[in-house]
Amino acid sequence: MPEGHTLRRLADELQATFAGDVVRASSPQGRFAESAALLDGSRVLGAEAAGKHLLVDFEGGRLLHVHLGLYGKFLVLPTPATPPVGQVRLRIESQTAFADLRGPTACELWTPAQEAELLARLGPDPLRTDADPMRAWQRIRRSATPIGALLMDQSVLAGVGNVYRAEILFRHGLHPLRPGLAVRRGQFLELWQDLVVLMADGVRVGRIETVRPEHLPLVAEDALPRYVYRRTGEACLLCGRTVLTDVLVGRNLYWCPRCQPAYRGTR
The missing domain is CATH 3.20.190.10 (MutM-like, N-terminal)
Known part of the structure:
Protein backbone atom coordinates (compact mmCIF):
# COMPACT_ATOMS: atom_id res chain seq x y z
CA MET A 1 0.00 0.00 0.00
CA LEU A 122 -6.64 10.57 11.82
CA GLY A 123 -3.50 10.93 13.88
CA PRO A 124 -1.00 13.68 13.03
CA ASP A 125 0.67 13.39 9.62
CA PRO A 126 4.43 14.18 9.62
CA LEU A 127 4.02 15.74 6.17
CA ARG A 128 1.40 18.28 7.19
CA THR A 129 2.41 21.65 8.58
CA ASP A 130 -0.59 21.63 10.92
CA ALA A 131 0.40 18.32 12.55
CA ASP A 132 0.67 18.20 16.34
CA PRO A 133 2.96 15.30 17.38
CA MET A 134 1.73 15.52 20.97
CA ARG A 135 -1.61 14.12 19.86
CA ALA A 136 0.21 10.92 18.89
CA TRP A 137 2.34 10.98 22.02
CA GLN A 138 -0.70 11.14 24.30
CA ARG A 139 -1.99 7.92 22.70
CA ILE A 140 1.38 6.16 22.73
CA ARG A 141 2.39 7.01 26.31
CA ARG A 142 -0.74 5.35 27.72
CA SER A 143 -0.78 2.25 25.55
CA ALA A 144 0.60 -1.22 26.24
CA THR A 145 0.30 -1.95 22.52
CA PRO A 146 3.69 -2.52 20.84
CA ILE A 147 5.17 0.61 19.27
CA GLY A 148 5.44 -1.32 16.00
CA ALA A 149 1.65 -1.60 15.92
CA LEU A 150 0.99 1.94 17.13
CA LEU A 151 3.06 3.46 14.33
CA MET A 152 0.86 1.66 11.78
CA ASP A 153 -2.39 2.73 13.44
CA GLN A 154 -3.60 5.64 11.30
CA SER A 155 -5.63 6.99 14.20
CA VAL A 156 -2.39 7.38 16.17
CA LEU A 157 -0.04 8.59 13.44
CA ALA A 158 -1.13 9.07 9.83
CA GLY A 159 0.82 8.20 6.70
CA VAL A 160 3.36 5.75 8.11
CA GLY A 161 3.39 2.34 6.44
CA ASN A 162 5.41 -0.81 6.81
CA VAL A 163 8.65 0.50 5.28
CA TYR A 164 8.85 3.68 7.34
CA ARG A 165 7.77 1.73 10.43
CA ALA A 166 10.61 -0.79 10.14
CA GLU A 167 13.26 1.74 9.22
CA ILE A 168 12.42 4.45 11.76
CA LEU A 169 12.44 1.94 14.62
CA PHE A 170 15.85 0.71 13.52
CA ARG A 171 17.23 4.24 13.24
CA HIS A 172 16.19 4.88 16.85
CA GLY A 173 17.18 1.52 18.31
CA LEU A 174 13.64 0.59 19.35
CA HIS A 175 12.42 -3.00 19.26
CA PRO A 176 9.07 -3.16 17.42
CA LEU A 177 7.45 -5.08 20.30
CA ARG A 178 8.38 -2.48 22.93
CA PRO A 179 5.13 -1.27 24.58
CA GLY A 180 4.15 2.29 23.75
CA LEU A 181 4.08 3.20 27.43
CA ALA A 182 7.76 2.20 27.66
CA VAL A 183 8.79 4.73 25.00
CA ARG A 184 10.11 7.94 26.54
CA ARG A 185 8.83 11.32 25.46
CA GLY A 186 12.22 12.38 24.17
CA GLN A 187 12.56 9.16 22.18
CA PHE A 188 9.21 9.72 20.52
CA LEU A 189 9.87 13.36 19.67
CA GLU A 190 13.23 12.43 18.10
CA LEU A 191 11.48 9.67 16.13
CA TRP A 192 8.78 12.11 15.00
CA GLN A 193 11.27 14.72 13.82
CA ASP A 194 13.17 12.03 11.94
CA LEU A 195 9.94 10.97 10.22
CA VAL A 196 9.27 14.57 9.22
CA VAL A 197 12.65 14.72 7.48
CA LEU A 198 12.62 11.20 5.98
CA MET A 199 9.08 11.46 4.60
CA ALA A 200 9.79 14.90 3.13
CA ASP A 201 12.82 13.35 1.43
CA GLY A 202 10.51 10.62 0.12
CA VAL A 203 8.26 13.27 -1.42
CA ARG A 204 11.27 14.95 -3.01
CA VAL A 205 12.96 11.87 -4.52
CA GLY A 206 9.88 9.69 -5.06
CA ARG A 207 11.02 6.68 -3.04
CA ILE A 208 11.86 5.69 0.53
CA GLU A 209 15.54 6.03 1.35
CA THR A 210 16.44 5.66 5.00
CA VAL A 211 20.15 4.86 5.30
CA ARG A 212 22.19 7.66 6.82
CA PRO A 213 24.83 9.16 4.48
CA GLU A 214 27.72 7.76 6.51
CA HIS A 215 26.33 4.23 6.13
CA LEU A 216 25.64 4.33 2.37
CA PRO A 217 29.02 2.70 1.54
CA LEU A 218 27.77 -0.37 3.44
CA VAL A 219 24.78 -0.84 1.10
CA ALA A 220 25.19 -3.25 -1.81
CA GLU A 221 25.37 -1.49 -5.14
CA ASP A 222 22.18 -3.13 -6.45
CA ALA A 223 20.17 -2.79 -3.19
CA LEU A 224 17.75 -0.14 -2.02
CA PRO A 225 19.18 2.02 0.80
CA ARG A 226 17.28 0.34 3.65
CA TYR A 227 18.50 -0.99 6.99
CA VAL A 228 16.12 -3.87 7.74
CA TYR A 229 12.97 -3.75 5.59
CA ARG A 230 12.72 -6.98 3.56
CA ARG A 231 16.25 -7.97 4.58
CA THR A 232 15.23 -11.07 6.57
CA GLY A 233 18.17 -13.43 7.04
CA GLU A 234 20.71 -10.90 5.81
CA ALA A 235 23.43 -9.36 7.93
CA CYS A 236 22.66 -6.06 9.64
CA LEU A 237 24.57 -3.28 7.91
CA LEU A 238 25.88 -1.95 11.22
CA CYS A 239 26.55 -4.91 13.49
CA GLY A 240 26.45 -8.01 11.29
CA ARG A 241 23.71 -9.83 13.23
CA THR A 242 20.98 -11.54 11.22
CA VAL A 243 17.93 -9.41 10.50
CA LEU A 244 14.81 -11.07 11.92
CA THR A 245 11.15 -10.97 10.96
CA ASP A 246 7.79 -11.70 12.58
CA VAL A 247 4.16 -10.78 11.97
CA LEU A 248 2.29 -8.13 13.96
CA VAL A 249 -1.33 -7.16 13.23
CA GLY A 250 -1.10 -8.86 9.86
CA ARG A 251 2.07 -7.15 8.62
CA ASN A 252 5.69 -8.28 8.63
CA LEU A 253 8.08 -6.78 11.15
CA TYR A 254 11.79 -6.48 10.46
CA TRP A 255 14.45 -5.70 13.04
CA CYS A 256 18.01 -6.33 14.17
CA PRO A 257 18.21 -8.12 17.54
CA ARG A 258 21.43 -6.33 18.53
CA CYS A 259 20.73 -2.78 17.30
CA GLN A 260 17.12 -3.02 18.56
CA PRO A 261 17.34 -5.03 21.79
CA ALA A 262 14.20 -6.64 23.17
CA TYR A 263 12.31 -4.75 25.87
CA ARG A 264 13.02 -6.28 29.31
CA GLY A 265 10.43 -4.53 31.41
CA THR A 266 12.23 -1.34 32.38
CA ARG A 267 12.16 2.03 30.71
Whole structure:
Protein backbone atom coordinates (compact mmCIF):
# COMPACT_ATOMS: atom_id res chain seq x y z
CA MET A 1 0.00 0.00 0.00
CA PRO A 2 1.39 3.45 -0.85
CA GLU A 3 2.74 5.32 2.16
CA GLY A 4 2.13 8.95 3.00
CA HIS A 5 4.92 10.39 0.85
CA THR A 6 3.34 8.87 -2.27
CA LEU A 7 -0.01 10.52 -1.58
CA ARG A 8 1.69 13.85 -0.88
CA ARG A 9 3.55 13.66 -4.21
CA LEU A 10 0.29 12.85 -5.98
CA ALA A 11 -1.55 15.72 -4.29
CA ASP A 12 1.24 18.11 -5.24
CA GLU A 13 1.15 16.88 -8.83
CA LEU A 14 -2.63 17.26 -9.10
CA GLN A 15 -2.41 20.70 -7.49
CA ALA A 16 0.26 21.86 -9.94
CA THR A 17 -1.52 20.35 -12.95
CA PHE A 18 -5.19 21.15 -12.43
CA ALA A 19 -5.68 23.81 -9.73
CA GLY A 20 -7.59 26.76 -11.19
CA ASP A 21 -8.67 24.85 -14.31
CA VAL A 22 -12.18 23.93 -15.37
CA VAL A 23 -12.03 20.19 -16.10
CA ARG A 24 -14.01 17.45 -17.73
CA ALA A 25 -14.75 14.47 -15.51
CA SER A 26 -15.97 11.05 -16.60
CA SER A 27 -16.02 7.45 -15.44
CA PRO A 28 -15.09 5.20 -18.40
CA GLN A 29 -15.60 2.16 -16.17
CA GLY A 30 -19.04 3.44 -15.18
CA ARG A 31 -18.80 2.85 -11.41
CA PHE A 32 -18.33 6.56 -10.65
CA ALA A 33 -20.46 7.93 -13.50
CA GLU A 34 -23.12 9.72 -11.43
CA SER A 35 -20.58 11.50 -9.25
CA ALA A 36 -18.28 12.27 -12.19
CA ALA A 37 -21.22 14.02 -13.88
CA LEU A 38 -21.46 16.36 -10.87
CA LEU A 39 -17.78 17.26 -11.23
CA ASP A 40 -17.85 17.63 -15.01
CA GLY A 41 -17.36 21.23 -16.08
CA SER A 42 -16.33 22.48 -12.64
CA ARG A 43 -13.12 24.12 -11.47
CA VAL A 44 -10.47 22.37 -9.42
CA LEU A 45 -9.60 24.49 -6.40
CA GLY A 46 -6.76 22.42 -4.99
CA ALA A 47 -5.52 19.05 -3.76
CA GLU A 48 -4.01 17.83 -0.52
CA ALA A 49 -3.13 14.62 1.28
CA ALA A 50 -3.95 13.51 4.81
CA GLY A 51 -2.08 10.37 5.74
CA LYS A 52 -2.93 7.85 3.03
CA HIS A 53 -5.99 9.79 1.85
CA LEU A 54 -6.13 12.09 -1.19
CA LEU A 55 -8.55 15.04 -1.19
CA VAL A 56 -9.27 17.08 -4.32
CA ASP A 57 -11.37 20.20 -3.80
CA PHE A 58 -13.80 21.31 -6.53
CA GLU A 59 -15.91 24.43 -6.67
CA GLY A 60 -19.45 24.14 -5.39
CA GLY A 61 -18.41 22.53 -2.11
CA ARG A 62 -17.66 19.15 -3.72
CA LEU A 63 -14.67 17.16 -2.50
CA LEU A 64 -13.21 14.10 -4.20
CA HIS A 65 -11.91 11.58 -1.65
CA VAL A 66 -9.58 8.84 -2.88
CA HIS A 67 -7.88 6.02 -1.01
CA LEU A 68 -5.63 4.03 -3.34
CA GLY A 69 -5.48 0.94 -1.15
CA LEU A 70 -3.19 -1.86 -2.31
CA TYR A 71 -3.76 -1.63 -6.04
CA GLY A 72 -4.90 1.89 -6.87
CA LYS A 73 -3.05 4.13 -9.33
CA PHE A 74 -3.71 7.75 -10.26
CA LEU A 75 -1.58 8.70 -13.27
CA VAL A 76 -1.24 12.25 -14.59
CA LEU A 77 -0.24 12.64 -18.24
CA PRO A 78 -0.09 15.43 -20.82
CA THR A 79 -2.76 15.78 -23.48
CA PRO A 80 -3.85 14.67 -25.98
CA ALA A 81 -5.73 12.12 -23.91
CA THR A 82 -5.49 8.55 -25.14
CA PRO A 83 -8.50 6.19 -25.13
CA PRO A 84 -9.03 4.73 -21.63
CA VAL A 85 -7.20 1.47 -21.04
CA GLY A 86 -8.41 -0.99 -18.40
CA GLN A 87 -10.80 -0.20 -15.59
CA VAL A 88 -10.57 3.59 -15.34
CA ARG A 89 -12.77 4.63 -12.41
CA LEU A 90 -12.31 8.35 -13.00
CA ARG A 91 -10.77 10.52 -15.70
CA ILE A 92 -10.10 14.21 -15.11
CA GLU A 93 -9.10 16.22 -18.17
CA SER A 94 -8.05 19.81 -18.80
CA GLN A 95 -6.74 21.45 -21.95
CA THR A 96 -3.17 20.45 -21.10
CA ALA A 97 -3.33 17.24 -19.07
CA PHE A 98 -5.45 14.29 -18.00
CA ALA A 99 -5.42 11.94 -15.02
CA ASP A 100 -6.75 8.40 -14.86
CA LEU A 101 -7.66 6.67 -11.59
CA ARG A 102 -7.65 2.87 -11.56
CA GLY A 103 -8.34 0.32 -8.84
CA PRO A 104 -8.80 2.52 -5.75
CA THR A 105 -10.22 1.19 -2.51
CA ALA A 106 -12.31 4.38 -2.26
CA CYS A 107 -13.38 7.00 -4.79
CA GLU A 108 -16.29 9.10 -3.61
CA LEU A 109 -17.70 12.60 -3.34
CA TRP A 110 -17.59 14.09 0.12
CA THR A 111 -18.87 17.16 1.86
CA PRO A 112 -16.61 19.47 3.92
CA ALA A 113 -18.14 17.90 7.03
CA GLN A 114 -16.92 14.46 5.96
CA GLU A 115 -13.44 15.86 5.40
CA ALA A 116 -13.47 17.39 8.88
CA GLU A 117 -14.54 14.03 10.33
CA LEU A 118 -11.63 12.29 8.56
CA LEU A 119 -9.08 14.79 9.83
CA ALA A 120 -10.45 14.47 13.35
CA ARG A 121 -10.07 10.70 13.45
CA LEU A 122 -6.64 10.57 11.82
CA GLY A 123 -3.50 10.93 13.88
CA PRO A 124 -1.00 13.68 13.03
CA ASP A 125 0.67 13.39 9.62
CA PRO A 126 4.43 14.18 9.62
CA LEU A 127 4.02 15.74 6.17
CA ARG A 128 1.40 18.28 7.19
CA THR A 129 2.41 21.65 8.58
CA ASP A 130 -0.59 21.63 10.92
CA ALA A 131 0.40 18.32 12.55
CA ASP A 132 0.67 18.20 16.34
CA PRO A 133 2.96 15.30 17.38
CA MET A 134 1.73 15.52 20.97
CA ARG A 135 -1.61 14.12 19.86
CA ALA A 136 0.21 10.92 18.89
CA TRP A 137 2.34 10.98 22.02
CA GLN A 138 -0.70 11.14 24.30
CA ARG A 139 -1.99 7.92 22.70
CA ILE A 140 1.38 6.16 22.73
CA ARG A 141 2.39 7.01 26.31
CA ARG A 142 -0.74 5.35 27.72
CA SER A 143 -0.78 2.25 25.55
CA ALA A 144 0.60 -1.22 26.24
CA THR A 145 0.30 -1.95 22.52
CA PRO A 146 3.69 -2.52 20.84
CA ILE A 147 5.17 0.61 19.27
CA GLY A 148 5.44 -1.32 16.00
CA ALA A 149 1.65 -1.60 15.92
CA LEU A 150 0.99 1.94 17.13
CA LEU A 151 3.06 3.46 14.33
CA MET A 152 0.86 1.66 11.78
CA ASP A 153 -2.39 2.73 13.44
CA GLN A 154 -3.60 5.64 11.30
CA SER A 155 -5.63 6.99 14.20
CA VAL A 156 -2.39 7.38 16.17
CA LEU A 157 -0.04 8.59 13.44
CA ALA A 158 -1.13 9.07 9.83
CA GLY A 159 0.82 8.20 6.70
CA VAL A 160 3.36 5.75 8.11
CA GLY A 161 3.39 2.34 6.44
CA ASN A 162 5.41 -0.81 6.81
CA VAL A 163 8.65 0.50 5.28
CA TYR A 164 8.85 3.68 7.34
CA ARG A 165 7.77 1.73 10.43
CA ALA A 166 10.61 -0.79 10.14
CA GLU A 167 13.26 1.74 9.22
CA ILE A 168 12.42 4.45 11.76
CA LEU A 169 12.44 1.94 14.62
CA PHE A 170 15.85 0.71 13.52
CA ARG A 171 17.23 4.24 13.24
CA HIS A 172 16.19 4.88 16.85
CA GLY A 173 17.18 1.52 18.31
CA LEU A 174 13.64 0.59 19.35
CA HIS A 175 12.42 -3.00 19.26
CA PRO A 176 9.07 -3.16 17.42
CA LEU A 177 7.45 -5.08 20.30
CA ARG A 178 8.38 -2.48 22.93
CA PRO A 179 5.13 -1.27 24.58
CA GLY A 180 4.15 2.29 23.75
CA LEU A 181 4.08 3.20 27.43
CA ALA A 182 7.76 2.20 27.66
CA VAL A 183 8.79 4.73 25.00
CA ARG A 184 10.11 7.94 26.54
CA ARG A 185 8.83 11.32 25.46
CA GLY A 186 12.22 12.38 24.17
CA GLN A 187 12.56 9.16 22.18
CA PHE A 188 9.21 9.72 20.52
CA LEU A 189 9.87 13.36 19.67
CA GLU A 190 13.23 12.43 18.10
CA LEU A 191 11.48 9.67 16.13
CA TRP A 192 8.78 12.11 15.00
CA GLN A 193 11.27 14.72 13.82
CA ASP A 194 13.17 12.03 11.94
CA LEU A 195 9.94 10.97 10.22
CA VAL A 196 9.27 14.57 9.22
CA VAL A 197 12.65 14.72 7.48
CA LEU A 198 12.62 11.20 5.98
CA MET A 199 9.08 11.46 4.60
CA ALA A 200 9.79 14.90 3.13
CA ASP A 201 12.82 13.35 1.43
CA GLY A 202 10.51 10.62 0.12
CA VAL A 203 8.26 13.27 -1.42
CA ARG A 204 11.27 14.95 -3.01
CA VAL A 205 12.96 11.87 -4.52
CA GLY A 206 9.88 9.69 -5.06
CA ARG A 207 11.02 6.68 -3.04
CA ILE A 208 11.86 5.69 0.53
CA GLU A 209 15.54 6.03 1.35
CA THR A 210 16.44 5.66 5.00
CA VAL A 211 20.15 4.86 5.30
CA ARG A 212 22.19 7.66 6.82
CA PRO A 213 24.83 9.16 4.48
CA GLU A 214 27.72 7.76 6.51
CA HIS A 215 26.33 4.23 6.13
CA LEU A 216 25.64 4.33 2.37
CA PRO A 217 29.02 2.70 1.54
CA LEU A 218 27.77 -0.37 3.44
CA VAL A 219 24.78 -0.84 1.10
CA ALA A 220 25.19 -3.25 -1.81
CA GLU A 221 25.37 -1.49 -5.14
CA ASP A 222 22.18 -3.13 -6.45
CA ALA A 223 20.17 -2.79 -3.19
CA LEU A 224 17.75 -0.14 -2.02
CA PRO A 225 19.18 2.02 0.80
CA ARG A 226 17.28 0.34 3.65
CA TYR A 227 18.50 -0.99 6.99
CA VAL A 228 16.12 -3.87 7.74
CA TYR A 229 12.97 -3.75 5.59
CA ARG A 230 12.72 -6.98 3.56
CA ARG A 231 16.25 -7.97 4.58
CA THR A 232 15.23 -11.07 6.57
CA GLY A 233 18.17 -13.43 7.04
CA GLU A 234 20.71 -10.90 5.81
CA ALA A 235 23.43 -9.36 7.93
CA CYS A 236 22.66 -6.06 9.64
CA LEU A 237 24.57 -3.28 7.91
CA LEU A 238 25.88 -1.95 11.22
CA CYS A 239 26.55 -4.91 13.49
CA GLY A 240 26.45 -8.01 11.29
CA ARG A 241 23.71 -9.83 13.23
CA THR A 242 20.98 -11.54 11.22
CA VAL A 243 17.93 -9.41 10.50
CA LEU A 244 14.81 -11.07 11.92
CA THR A 245 11.15 -10.97 10.96
CA ASP A 246 7.79 -11.70 12.58
CA VAL A 247 4.16 -10.78 11.97
CA LEU A 248 2.29 -8.13 13.96
CA VAL A 249 -1.33 -7.16 13.23
CA GLY A 250 -1.10 -8.86 9.86
CA ARG A 251 2.07 -7.15 8.62
CA ASN A 252 5.69 -8.28 8.63
CA LEU A 253 8.08 -6.78 11.15
CA TYR A 254 11.79 -6.48 10.46
CA TRP A 255 14.45 -5.70 13.04
CA CYS A 256 18.01 -6.33 14.17
CA PRO A 257 18.21 -8.12 17.54
CA ARG A 258 21.43 -6.33 18.53
CA CYS A 259 20.73 -2.78 17.30
CA GLN A 260 17.12 -3.02 18.56
CA PRO A 261 17.34 -5.03 21.79
CA ALA A 262 14.20 -6.64 23.17
CA TYR A 263 12.31 -4.75 25.87
CA ARG A 264 13.02 -6.28 29.31
CA GLY A 265 10.43 -4.53 31.41
CA THR A 266 12.23 -1.34 32.38
CA ARG A 267 12.16 2.03 30.71
